[in-house]
Amino acid sequence: MRKIQWKRPRYIVSLAVAVALGFGLGATGWVFGESGHTITPLPSPSEAETRPRLVKIPDFSPIVKKYGNAIVRISDSDTKIVHEHQGFFNPFPKDSPFFGFFHGLPNYTPPEKEVTKALGSGFIISHNGYIVTAGHVVRGMHHIMVTLNNHHAYRAKVVGLSVHYDTALLKIHAHDLPIVQLGNSKNLQVGQWLLAIGMPFGLYNTVTQGVVSAMNRSLPHDNQYIPFIQSDVPINPGNSGGPLFNMRGQVVGINDQIYTNDGGYMGLSFSIPIDTAMRAVHAFERHQKVKFGWLGVEIQSMTPQMAQAMHLPEPVGALIAQVMPSSPAAKAGIKSGEVIVAYDHRPIYNVSTLPPLVGDTPPGRIVPIGILDHGKPRTLQVQVGEMPQKMLVAADQQSIDIRRLGVRVGTLGPKEQQKLGVDHGVLIQSVYPGPASFIGLRSGMAILSINQLRVTSPEQLAQLVKSLPANTPISMRIRNHHGSIFVVITLPTR
Numbered sequence: 001m002r003k004i005q006w007k008r009p010r011y012i013v014s015l016a017v018a019v020a021l022g023f024g025l026g027a028t029g030w031v032f033g034e035s036g037h038t039i040t041p042l043p044s045p046s047e048a049e050t051r052p053r054l055v056k057i058p059d060f061s062p063i064v065k066k067y068g069n070a071i072v073r074i075s076d077s078d079t080k081i082v083h084e085h086q087g088f089f090n091p092f093p094k095d096s097p098f099f100g101f102f103h104g105l106p107n108y109t110p111p112e113k114e115v116t117k118a119l120g121s122g123f124i125i126s127h128n129g130y131i132v133t134a135g136h137v138v139r140g141m142h143h144i145m146v147t148l149n150n151h152h153a154y155r156a157k158v159v160g161l162s163v164h165y166d167t168a169l170l171k172i173h174a175h176d177l178p179i180v181q182l183g184n185s186k187n188l189q190v191g192q193w194l195l196a197i198g199m200p201f202g203l204y205n206t207v208t209q210g211v212v213s214a215m216n217r218s219l220p221h222d223n224q225y226i227p228f229i230q231s232d233v234p235i236n237p238g239n240s241g242g243p244l245f246n247m248r249g250q251v252v253g254i255n256d257q258i259y260t261n262d263g264g265y266m267g268l269s270f271s272i273p274i275d276t277a278m279r280a281v282h283a284f285e286r287h288q289k290v291k292f293g294w295l296g297v298e299i300q301s302m303t304p305q306m307a308q309a310m311h312l313p314e315p316v317g318a319l320i321a322q323v324m325p326s327s328p329a330a331k332a333g334i335k336s337g338e339v340i341v342a343y344d345h346r347p348i349y350n351v352s353t354l355p356p357l358v359g360d361t362p363p364g365r366i367v368p369i370g371i372l373d374h375g376k377p378r379t380l381q382v383q384v385g386e387m388p389q390k391m392l393v394a395a396d397q398q399s400i401d402i403r404r405l406g407v408r409v410g411t412l413g414p415k416e417q418q419k420l421g422v423d424h425g426v427l428i429q430s431v432y433p434g435p436a437s438f439i440g441l442r443s444g445m446a447i448l449s450i451n452q453l454r455v456t457s458p459e460q461l462a463q464l465v466k467s468l469p470a471n472t473p474i475s476m477r478i479r480n481h482h483g484s485i486f487v488v489i490t491l492p493t494r
Contacts (some may be wrong), residue, residue, distance in 0.1 A: 018091035026154040033282060046088055057209075062197050063249040064207055069176040070124045073147040074133055074156075074170075074241060081413070119432050121242030122170065123180045123251065125281075128153075129172040132281055133241030134256050135161045136408055136430055138168050139401050146172050149205055151322065156271070160284025163165045164225045164292065167277040168241075169284040179241055183250025185273035188212055188229065196233045196269075198242030198256055208234040210269070213450065218269060218352030219257075225292065225359035228270040235269040237432070244271045253277075254291035257430065259444070279360065294387040295334075296327020301351045302339065308337075311375050317341040318351045332382040333372065342370025354382075358384065400458040404465050404491055406434020407457045420446055420479050426458050435489050448484065449477040466490065 007151050106336040120137035124130070131146060138144055161168040189212065196208045200327030210233035217228040233244065235258050244253035283290045284393035299318040307315035317339040323330050334340075341348050343357050345368045361367060363386035371378050401408045409426040416427055425446040431437045449453050451474050468474055470493040477486050 041414060058247060060207065060209055062204070063195055063245055063247075064197065066249060067178070067180050067243075067245070068182045068197060068205050068207075069148065069149045071197045071199075071205060071242060072122045072124060072131060073202065073204065074120045074122050074131075074137055075145045075147065076119055076141045076143060088217040088449060115209060118241040120238060121255070123243040124177050125179055125182065127175065127177050127179060129174045129177060130159070130192065130285075131170040131172065132254065132277065133168050133170060134254055135163060135168045136256075136401070137241040137432075138170065139163075139408070141403075143172065146170065148177075160280065160287075160290075162290050163288065165276055165280045166226065166272060167254065167280040169281050174241055180251050181249060182274055182278065183246055183248065183252045185229065185252045185275045186254055188246065190214060193247050194231050194252075195245040195247075196235060196242060197245070198235075198239035198255060200236035200238040202238055206239075208239075210234065213268075215332060216356070216409040217270060217352065219355075219386065222356040224352070226256075227278060227356040228256070229273055231269050233269050235337070237437075240430075255335075256269040261487045278354070291363055292359045292387040293363055293365075294327075294383065295329045295358055295382065297323040297329045297334065298322040298324075299340070299351050299354060310337075312339065312372060316350070317348050317372065318354045328382055328385040332369075332380045334369070334380060335373075336380070339372040339396055341372055342368075342379075344368060348367050359387075400462050402462050404456075405435070405489075406436040406438075407431050407441065409447065409461060411458060416446070420481070422446060422448060422479055424448065424481065425455050426461055435491055439487050439489055442480075443488075444480065446479040447476065448479050449475075474487055 012162075025262050050393070058387075097293055120139070122133035122137070125132055129265050132441065139161060144158070145153055146156045147153045154174055156170040156172045157303065159169040192212050194210055196210075198206060200206050201287060205419060210231050212229065212231055214228070214230040217230045218224060219228055224332065229244070231244070233255075235255050239255045240257065242255045243251040243392070244255055246252045252274050254277050255269065255271050257270050259268035259270070280290045298321045300321050302315040302317055302319050304315045307313075316396045320329075320334060320336050320338050320340065323334055336419075340354060343354060344361070346357060348354050348357075348370075361384045363384055366381050366383050369380050369382050371380060400410075407428050408430040408431045412420075412422070412425050412427045417423055417425075417483060425448040428436075428441060428443050428445045428447065430443050431441055449455055450461065451468060453464055453465070468491055470491055473488045473490055475486055477484060478491050
């Protein structure tokens with residue numbers, strides 16, 4: 001039931017203040033002091049002030065009607081060939097009196113079938129079949145199926161996928177398709193209404209709404225180059241990759257993930273800004289690689305204790321821990337121990353603000369960077385470089401999709417190990433339909449062992465899973481914030 005807030009008349013508030021201050025209320029409606037002198041009359045409430053103020057929720061139906069058909073369901077279809085068995089079927093032994101009734105009946109097995117698993121959502125951006133979705137939705141898939149709202153299904157191919165931006169571009173062979181309208185995520189403001197359309201749990205064109213909760217969020221365990229949009233729009237499994245609309249019906253984000261401890265919706269949803277995602281999409285359309293800006297520095301957070309030790313007025317900015325030799329930062333004269341407080345005329349309040357801005361800068365551009373050197377401000381002109389390919393490859397290897405488990409796992413860093421109280425294991429970054437989701441595994445959990453073998457890295461876990469038998473109960477030790485437990489998982493055929 002919707003709760004309606006009633007605005008109390010002002011004279012009640014004035015009375016409460018008066019009583020709190022020790023004043024008395026006369027019969028004439030005036031407030032008197034202890035000496036009896038008149039202080040001020042109580043205002044008479046107007047009719048408008050005494051009416052209840054209703055909060056009107058906007059009507060989202062025009063957006064749904066106009067763009068709902070441009071939202072697609074993305075699934076992974078695996079075709080299993082089952083050969084027809086030659087022979088006869090009889091469930092009873094020869095000495096059973098019922099053996100004769102079944103003797104001679106053919107043993108029929110369906111020849112082949114296609115098993116489809118729903119994974120996520122996407123949206124069409126061109127009439128000839130280009131579709132945008134989240135990268136983790138299709139990463140590692142072999143048979144991608146795209147199903148339109150009219151239930152027409154198409155095989156899709158991956159044109160390009162960026163792990164850093166968690167964005168993928170798909171292509172299907174179709175024409176005259178409905179498309180969405182793209183907006184500008186930089187114009188979003190906290191408190192504005194948002195609308196999500198997707199396929200949670202495979203339910204077509206499910207609509208949810210909420211507001212912008214925060215901008216430029218940096219999430220743990222995720223790529224530092226995505227300045228996430230935080231909202232309270234309900235996002236559930238299957239919504240990943242679907243569009244986030246503003247009130248003008250423009251796509252301003254790609255729904256990516258939720259924050260949860262138990263798999264339930266907690267009011268914390270995170271979306272990739274459409275401006276960030278389209279950088280990757282435009283590169284894919286031109287069959288080019290995505291280029292990221294690079295300074296060549298290692299940075300860390302500024303704590304109040306660190307600011308005090310470095311004689312800084314406030315704990316703001318990104319503290320430079322190390323400058324790589326021959327990097328753009330080194331060539332510009334930036335040194336370790338200095339603090340970056342501004343980048344391209346934008347303030348840097350904390351360490352997570354800087355990487356998305358640098359990564360979004362075209363390589364070769366000269367950018368002013370504000371520095372605090374022992375508390376003294378100065379501005380340097382730095383020519384941003386291009387992130388080396390070996391660093392991009394290393395970043396891609398930090399997380400791995402293990403399709404046989406149905407999880408995406410990443411490295412369990414020192415902070416996560418300390419938080420969970422372990423010294424080994426891998427972190428579950430996302431779970432999609434499969435054996436892991438069936439037994440209740442969730443993102444944020446750590447896998448410590450499988451088949452009684454210690455897990456030390458994502459790559460090692462992937463190799464262990466490949467070697468395990470199918471259709472056999474296997475023990476797995478899991479750790480979450482409440483403790484460690486053993487679970488039993490059964491893996492499908494390879």
